[in-house]
Amino acid sequence: MGQLTPEETMQALMTTRMPFGKYKDSLICNLPEAYLVWFHQNGFPKGKLGMLLATMYEIRLNGLEYLLAPLRNKFKGH
Template structure:
């Protein structure tokens, strides 16, 4: 059951879109890394969005964007 929960969380991250601002409606993986770094310096929004942005910065910094893009294609939103 734990692995299913992790899979659901990962798929949520993969399909999460920016809800406001200049990049409203874009997937977090499509945000420029400089934008995510700026939020890290100024403070992430509270809650799920902030946690997802922080995770996405780590993913992008580690060069794992292709993995996220692949997951978006293999597990589209139903």
């Protein structure tokens, strides 16, 4: 599996749904901060999902949600 470009990563945050757990079917970009913190403390899954969760955690941790704002309308309904 190759690395995603920053653009592909941002798109994936807006279109990838959580495949399991309490927030199954929620978009990664919409997961609650507490859920992301739990993964940070207990370990992110391996692979692309883990990378996306870790990226979303860092976005929230650093107050960078505004970076997702322009994409919300573009990917609305995915």
